[in-house]
Amino acid sequence: MALLTVEPMTGYDLSKLFESSVAYVWHAPDSQIYPELRRMKDCGLLKGEEVAWGQRGKKTQYRITAEGAAAFREWVNAPVEYFRERDPVHLKAAYLEWAEPDSARAHMEAHIEYHALRRKQWQGMIEELRNGTSVMLARRLAVSPKTEHQRTTEYKIFTYEGLIARAETEIAWARHGLELIDSLAKGS
Numbered sequence: 001m002a003l004l005t006v007e008p009m010t011g012y013d014l015s016k017l018f019e020s021s022v023a024y025v026w027h028a029p030d031s032q033i034y035p036e037l038r039r040m041k042d043c044g045l046l047k048g049e050e051v052a053w054g055q056r057g058k059k060t061q062y063r064i065t066a067e068g069a070a071a072f073r074e075w076v077n078a079p080v081e082y083f084r085e086r087d088p089v090h091l092k093a094a095y096l097e098w099a100e101p102d103s104a105r106a107h108m109e110a111h112i113e114y115h116a117l118r119r120k121q122w123q124g125m126i127e128e129l130r131n132g133t134s135v136m137l138a139r140r141l142a143v144s145p146k147t148e149h150q151r152t153t154e155y156k157i158f159t160y161e162g163l164i165a166r167a168e169t170e171i172a173w174a175r176h177g178l179e180l181i182d183s184l185a186k187g188s
Contacts, residue, residue, distance in 0.1 A: 001064060001072040004046065006139045008063040010053075011037055021136050025159065037062055045071050093177060101185040108181065111174040119167040122160045129157050 003009065003017055011034050018028060028036075037060075040046045045068035053059040064072070089111055096104045128134040130153075137156060141149050 001040070001045065001068055001075075003136075004062055004064040005069065005072065006136070006143055008049075008061045010051070010059045010061050012059065014062075017136060025163070040068065044068075096177075096181070101181055104181045105178060108174040108177040111177075112171050115167040115170040115174070119164050119171070122163045122167070126157050126160045126164075129153055129160070 002022065003014055009017070011030075014037070015030050015033055018033065037046065037048075041048045041062065045065060046062045047065050048060045048062050050058045051061045089107075092107060096107070099107070125134070129137055132138070134156075137153065140152060144152055
């Protein structure tokens with residue numbers, strides 16, 4: 001719904017934008033996006049209209065309704081409900097005594113590589129937000145009052161800063177894991 005507060009979009013448009021923005025904090029495959037769009041339309045949160053696509057095709061373009069905007073605002077203002085985590089990386093780390101040292105090292109190195117890549121992506125997102133080259137932010141600011149531009153931009157940057165901090169923590173944890181693996185391998 002957040003993306004639809006900017007402009008009407010098709011499911012395809014949403015899926016593409018989702019991957020380059022919101023997907024960093026909430027993964028949703030196409031198999032979840034399209035049914036959710038239909039469900040929100042059925043609930044009156046979105047309005048769908050057929051638009052031409054190509055020479056003969058049609059797509060549904062969705063627009064947020066007043067009820068949808070109110071529901072989105074209500075969701076943003078509601079307290080977050082935390083769920084128990086399912087974290088396969090840390091679960092596996094708890095049982096590394098069963099792993100060969102080379103496998104344990106590979107596990108930690110892959111973790112470092114993954115989070116270093118994500119950190120770099122998020123740093124790039126902050127750069128785009130700060131220098132005004134973020135396409136989605138430009139679209140959002142175009143339909144927002146000028147008085148909201150700084151708030152909108154700063155909250156996006158704040159989100160990515162949190163993701164970067166989390167990635168840095170995971171990198172430090174995995175580096176410590178490498179030291180532990182080496183230390184314990186020497187003691188064997």
